[in-house]
Amino acid sequence: MEGLRFFFYHIRKNPLSVVGLTLIIIFAIIAIFAPLIAPTPEGQFDPYKIPRDGYSQPPKPPSAEHIFGTTEGQYDIFYGVIWGTRTAFKIGIVVMGAVLVIGIALGSIAGYFGGIVDEVIMRITDIFLAFPPLILAMAVTIALGPGITSVMLAIIVVSWPSYARVIRGDILSIREEDYIEASRSVGSSHLRVILRHVLPNSIYPVFIMASLDIGAVVLTAAALSFLGLGLPTGYADWGQMINFARNWIVGTQNNTFAYWHAVMIPGLFIFFFVMGWNLLGDSLRDILDPRLARR
Amino acid sequence: MQKLVEIQGVSVNFYTYEGVVQALSELDLDIYQGETLGLVGETGCGKTMTALSILRLIMPPGKIESGKIYFYTDGGSPIDLLAIKEDEIRDLRGSQISMVFQEPGAALNPVYTVGDQITEAILLHRRQELAGKALAELDKLLASDNGKSPQILKPLRKIQRRLYASIVDDPMAVPPRFVEHIPVVRRLLWRLGDEATRIAVSLLREVEIADSSRVLKQYPHQLSGGMKQRIVIAMALACHTRLLIADEPTTSLDVTIQAQILELLKKLKSEIQTSILYITHDLAVAAEICDRVGVMYSGSMCELANVEEIYENPLHPYTKALMAAVPKPGSELLAIGGFVPDPLNLPTGCRFHPRCQNAKDICKEQEPAPVGITPTHFVSCHLYDGEKLGNSG
């Protein structure tokens, strides 16, 4: 209970975290109720295919039929951004989950056992970290062919090394602590020590990193689809929708902002989604850090 | 003896998440010129706060609530350290009043050489002096110039002379300060740095460091704890200090080094005649080096007396308990009963009353005022209320 009071005191001092949490909750609600908010048209099997109202190129402004208007190729923007929320959560959570599992597993092994095992695993992370993430993700996406799975796999490949390193670093310092030695001396197996003592103490910074990074994951995925890689055309994804709008940013002869909706709306969705996670992760870091320092 | 510092009614509070902590309550203390005054007490009793208040270095969430601290400058008229402007107190910090901290390792910046850190203080506070010496040297050079030195040197030296002269007139003169920020041109002021280094070398010799010029070029992590503390002491003495505040300077060192540093401080004390405010929790150390000793508890002063008086005739129950608590081989360890008070929730009346064997009813209600048992021995305890001069028991 004391911890909870402490937590709320800091939340009060840090109103931005409330904003972040609210944003995420709003997006979660949108994602969960997507079929209700933007129902898939009759007869369409795949809900992630954005319905098209015709095939003409120029985007059309918001109207009664299309609440947010349409983008290039007459894809309905409203449908796209609503279902795009689901895509974003899907990619963010799946990728983050996989990265955490792989990163923690490998990082713990490297940090706990040290020696050769550590060196080898570290060199492997070095190799993956040697590439600018987007470039490697691009290469992997191409190699694996189009589809949401390759996008997710590509980002997982690119992201796991940093987590492995962080966990390894934490474990290296915790490993020297006395209670580890004490536990081993009463006969705990390596696995038990890792699960019961090492991990619970090193997990905080990793979770902070994870909540901050969900935003980065979604941004990378959006970047990939913006570049036209990975997801099939017409898939409900924010990045792709901005890609559709890119040719229309200069508007018409008399009105530069004629097609603002096609650019701004998907962009705003990305922006607020990522910002929500960033605010949350940021304030988590502020809250947990001084607490750790108070020890 | 003449007074150097007069602390009057200083209170310091800390505003934390859990509440307001009263670190110092209406402290009164005088420090005389040339004396070594010891401040003894447990951790958290306010000794360090007293020191930081004198230098006005209390940072948020701490705040000096009230009081005056009078410092008697060379001219004789006292100034209130808590009231003067920021740049005025900065002038005093590191020069007339300087401080040595507990952890020498933490006190030194790891990315600069120790020489840099010492000369930094010298360059800051003794600028006029350095410029004066440089000027004298330059004048000599310019006067004895018989045309043998290369032509370019003469105008360069003239420019240098102008710069140094303006510093002698006004240490804060703008042109030299401006020049110092320009990368290549600032080499013109090299003599200042040279002089400062020379002073630093002799300072190191004062604190008994052999091979001073080599040591100056080293980084803190390359030196031992004892060496680092000597350097910190040298840094504090760099600018004609009149009050040296030493906050547990030997606590973090091992015992043999402790003894060495104490000897060094005693030697310096006899040579330089600065006043020293020596803060420690170790009674034995206080006895070694101090002329007077003040015992603090929970933000107030319990007892203040000459060193012989306090050791031969401790009056305050807390002082007596402290003396008794020193471990003696063969006898039982006598701890002081009870717990250190929660700083958020200080006891009413006399702070020590919950742990005092002689506590009376009045102790719970009223804070005792200091009573002078002898002209030099003061104690704040209700046991001695009404005692007058000469009636010591």
Added chain:
Amino acid sequence: MDFRSYLIRRLILVIPVLFGVSILIFVLMQQFPPYQRAMLYVTDPRQMANIEDIIALYNLDAPIWEQYIIWLGQVFQGNLGWSQVVGMSVTDAILNFLPATLELAIFATPLIIFGGIWLGTKAAAHKDRFIDQATRAGAIMGWSLPTFWLGLILLMVFYGYFGGLLPPERLSTEMNILVHSASFNRYTGLNFLDGILNWEWRVTWDSLRHLVLPVITLSVVNIAFIMRLMRSSMLESLGKGYILTARAKGLSEKVVINKHARRNAMIPVLTVSGYLFAAIVNGVVITESIFNYKGLGWWAWQTATALDISSILGFALFSGVLFVLTNLVVDLLYARFDPRVRLGGSV
């Protein structure tokens, strides 16, 4: 251990990593059928006609490790294959597009580093006051912005709305013709520099005008990152004992912050700057694609969408190797900067 053994150890460790990098690229390469893989060995479009011979020549049907050796040999000879999209060998393409990206990087990097450090210092020095909250909010927003979206909006406003004030691409058509004409000597390939060297101020001015938006787009996200790092590093530094000592010496707050705190705080930022290089290469792909700025990033994008694998893999290999070397340099610089690492142990 002292600096020399540190240096040697670092250098030795680099080699297996470089090999690992090449292996990773090679593994990715194997995902493609022999016909496409053959593109990585071709240096001339006419060779395309004899693709069967190429496949045989480079043993593309042979066991993996054999192929790896052969491929590695080719790489060391500088043969990274043929880029169909731009019609030149990959190596040539890299050399061709490098100057453009370099121009971007030259302007963006100091902006990011100095801007980030300055903002971070200010935020830490005035913690919790307005400037701190403002810069933190700005940093979070900057960090949440998709770079491509920012770029599009900037284009929309400064090119669309303000009638071509800050246009995309590297040069306007007119200047482009001038730059490619016989009278203009391309010393460096960096337009603004070449303009100066050729005494053609119009070229320099024009290229700078075209650089403004891409540089801003590239920098915003990274400035936010550096700023946050610098801020927390400064806060940690300001809590240290030597800061109290510095204040007790009578140094002004400005000197305490800029001289004592900042030097220590910059150390972690310096280590991160290696990763900054990767972030820039990252950002460059998107930025150049938005502004149609024909540099390495633009080329990477074009080749990726066209499934020109020799190019994309060649580029990945190139940036991987470059990144490893950059990090090595940064590590060595860091050792120089922090005397504790440089001079080794204590007494």
